[in-house]
Amino acid sequence: MRSRLYPVFKYTMIALWACFVAGPFFWAMTTSFKDVNGVQGGATYLPWLQYEPTVVGWRNIFGGAGGVDVMRPFFNSAVVTVAASAVSLVLGSLAAYALSRYRFKLGFIKNSDIVFFFVSQRIMPPVVLVIPFFYLLQWTGLLDTVLGLVIVTVALLLPIAVWVMVDFFNGIPREIDEMAMLDGCGPFQTFVRAILPNSLPGLTVAAMFCVVFGWNDFFFAFRLTFTEVQTLPQAVVALNSSIPPWWTLSAAALFGVAPLILLALRVERYLSKGNLSGAVR
Amino acid sequence: MNLSATDLCLTVDGVDHLKDVSATFVPGRLHAVIGRTMAGKTTLLRVLAGLQGVDSGALTRQGADFLKTPVWRRDTAMVYQQFINYPHLDVFDNVAFPLKRAGLARDEIRRRVTDSLARVGLADFERRKPSQLSGGQQQRVALARALARGTGILLLDEPLANLDYKLREQLRDEFRTLFSDQGDTVVIYTTTEPAEAMMLGDVVLVMHEGRILQTGSPQEVFERPATTTVASIINDPPMNIFTGRIGSGQVTVAGFQATHVSAHLADLPDGTYRFGLRATDVGLASAGVEGEVTFVEISGSETFVHVAVGETPFVVQIEGIHDVALGDLVKLRLRPERLFAFDEEGTLQRTPSYDLTSVEGR
Numbered sequence A: 001m002r003s004r005l006y007p008v009f010k011y012t013m014i015a016l017w018a019c020f021v022a023g024p025f026f027w028a029m030t031t032s033f034k035d036v037n038g039v040q041g042g043a044t045y046l047p048w049l050q051y052e053p054t055v056v057g058w059r060n061i062f063g064g065a066g067g068v069d070v071m072r073p074f075f076n077s078a079v080v081t082v083a084a085s086a087v088s089l090v091l092g093s094l095a096a097y098a099l100s101r102y103r104f105k106l107g108f109i110k111n112s113d114i115v116f117f118f119v120s121q122r123i124m125p126p127v128v129l130v131i132p133f134f135y136l137l138q139w140t141g142l143l144d145t146v147l148g149l150v151i152v153t154v155a156l157l158l159p160i161a162v163w164v165m166v167d168f169f170n171g172i173p174r175e176i177d178e179m180a181m182l183d184g185c186g187p188f189q190t191f192v193r194a195i196l197p198n199s200l201p202g203l204t205v206a207a208m209f210c211v212v213f214g215w216n217d218f219f220f221a222f223r224l225t226f227t228e229v230q231t232l233p234q235a236v237v238a239l240n241s242s243i244p245p246w247w248t249l250s251a252a253a254l255f256g257v258a259p260l261i262l263l264a265l266r267v268e269r270y271l272s273k274g275n276l277s278g279a280v281r
Numbered sequence B: 001m002n003l004s005a006t007d008l009c010l011t012v013d014g015v016d017h018l019k020d021v022s023a024t025f026v027p028g029r030l031h032a033v034i035g036r037t038m039a040g041k042t043t044l045l046r047v048l049a050g051l052q053g054v055d056s057g058a059l060t061r062q063g064a065d066f067l068k069t070p071v072w073r074r075d076t077a078m079v080y081q082q083f084i085n086y087p088h089l090d091v092f093d094n095v096a097f098p099l100k101r102a103g104l105a106r107d108e109i110r111r112r113v114t115d116s117l118a119r120v121g122l123a124d125f126e127r128r129k130p131s132q133l134s135g136g137q138q139q140r141v142a143l144a145r146a147l148a149r150g151t152g153i154l155l156l157d158e159p160l161a162n163l164d165y166k167l168r169e170q171l172r173d174e175f176r177t178l179f180s181d182q183g184d185t186v187v188i189y190t191t192t193e194p195a196e197a198m199m200l201g202d203v204v205l206v207m208h209e210g211r212i213l214q215t216g217s218p219q220e221v222f223e224r225p226a227t228t229t230v231a232s233i234i235n236d237p238p239m240n241i242f243t244g245r246i247g248s249g250q251v252t253v254a255g256f257q258a259t260h261v262s263a264h265l266a267d268l269p270d271g272t273y274r275f276g277l278r279a280t281d282v283g284l285a286s287a288g289v290e291g292e293v294t295f296v297e298i299s300g301s302e303t304f305v306h307v308a309v310g311e312t313p314f315v316v317q318i319e320g321i322h323d324v325a326l327g328d329l330v331k332l333r334l335r336p337e338r339l340f341a342f343d344e345e346g347t348l349q350r351t352p353s354y355d356l357t358s359v360e361g362r
Helices: A005-032 A036-040 A056-061 A071-101 A111-123 A126-140 A146-170 A174-182 A187-198 A200-216 A219-224 A232-238 A246-273 B041-049 B091-101 B106-119 B135-149 B165-178 B194-200 B218-223 B228-234 B356-361
Strands: B003-012 B015-025 B030-034 B056-061 B076-079 B153-157 B186-191 B203-208 B211-216 B240-247 B250-253 B256-260 B271-277 B282-285 B289-298 B302-309 B312-319 B329-334 B340-342 B348-350
Touching: A005 A056, A005 A246, A036 A246, A056 A246, A071 A111, A071 A146, A071 A187, A071 A200, A071 A232, A071 A246, A111 A146, A126 A146, A126 A219, A146 A200, A146 A219, A174 A187, A174 B076, A187 A200, A200 A246, A219 A232, A232 A246, B003 B041, B015 B041, B015 B056, B015 B211, B030 B041, B030 B194, B041 B076, B041 B153, B041 B186, B076 B135, B091 B106, B091 B135, B106 B135, B135 B153, B135 B165, B165 B194, B186 B194, B194 B218, B194 B228, B203 B218, B203 B228, B211 B218, B211 B228, B218 B228, B228 B240, B228 B271, B228 B340, B240 B312, B256 B289, B256 B329, B282 B312, B302 B329
Parallel strands: B030 B186, B030 B203, B076 B153, B153 B186
Antiparallel strands: B003 B015, B003 B056, B203 B211, B240 B250, B240 B271, B250 B256, B271 B340, B282 B329, B289 B302, B289 B329, B302 B312, B340 B348
């Protein structure tokens, strides 16, 4: 049934997709090693042959003259992402475990409604949320602070964590909970000693989603912080002045995605092994 | 130390899972709960373990209300039908888990784990993960964990049901030794297999549709099944149950002269009865009750011939391989001295007395 041309077709499609995905990275990479002359000379790709590579863009982002310092925004982004992801994972797994194992009923509201309520936070356009968040942070004096941004980011990440973990816990046989209880564990010990240790694949996926969403958030940081706190996406966008220094911008952008690429490479081991089968269904 | 259940009832979606279940479970004895699938056996164990509530009824242990005791304080171990172990722990840590929770000393834990793994024949598997073991081995791990704790109550929910035939027989034999010395432990074992209940049980409880139909020693239940339902549950293949008439010294079944009335039925007034007869006590003969062969099973050493007499199915167990074809008309010989007689509601009236066999032979 499958023609001999099938592998050719398959690999062509894969190659095209790879180009499509990797293209922008390659573009940014070459641009980051150019200077004014290299950029204005038209589309060039090959260093030394078509343009003279320089590291001026990279020097600029690490505090070189005429550039910006990305280390502080990078640090802010890291703190916000890691803290918000950690809090979301802890709260999210607790909530998800409760939603998976216990039955809640409040009038017509049942477990599935509560799960949907969590997920609906992500269905809503962010613009709808940002105004209430602004007033809340203003009211609590947390506007333009790392803590304020962490709290808002938790609100963004928690639904993802709950959603992924509810699904994952539903896949763990109840009998394991029951056995742990028979073996002397109270409800909390059951969760900590019998369920969590078996939830590593689920936690990994949830953590990955949280970190990616947290790290990439521009909109909320942009609206809720101004001068004191700046995250990496903000810093990159701030470089986009009337005559953008493309080489610096490219270097900053690459520097910004680097952590996610490293993370993806580490987690890929799980993804390719199928260890996550059942983690996200 | 007794565990006493009184009138336990549980109805789910209009179906009785437990109906007026009363029983006393005694330490040091193995209680075999036998019943078909959905009889309420698992529900009963789950209620005893505290994993399932009831609508009404009482459960007491040492005089205290056991229903109010949370699962983790019930001093109960359970072995599930589906080999449940902690996937993230190796064999040693699986068995050690409840011991650690109980706060035992390290040396004591090591001693008990090693000891109980040796008892179930898994001494060399301490560092394997459950997923690296066969089904039978996984069930042994679960068993070792339950045994290591030395709990006051040990529940086994059809522990052999998901194993293959060979392993089931082997483990069943091992169980006899494992459970022979249970000290102060109340052991409750559910099964669908009469042979398991008979071999392992000190006490047999027959369950059907959420009720306990009969409680007694294996011999008692086997020889004096209280109702036709018990008779059919406790025999494998199920006892043949059929309607017949006693009149002028003859038993008539479906219009056929089946057999004469044996001595143990002699004092029954003439009338309609339900009769029970084990598959081994029915034979194929040249005269008797006529029926059509619907199915033939050959196990090798035995042949099971399924025969329809009118609407009533019979199973005939005969030794050796017999060449009987589907659709054949055969005649059944019923051994008169082995007939169980029940009234029309299915309550036991007369039971064959085994020492009568010789008398009949004359």
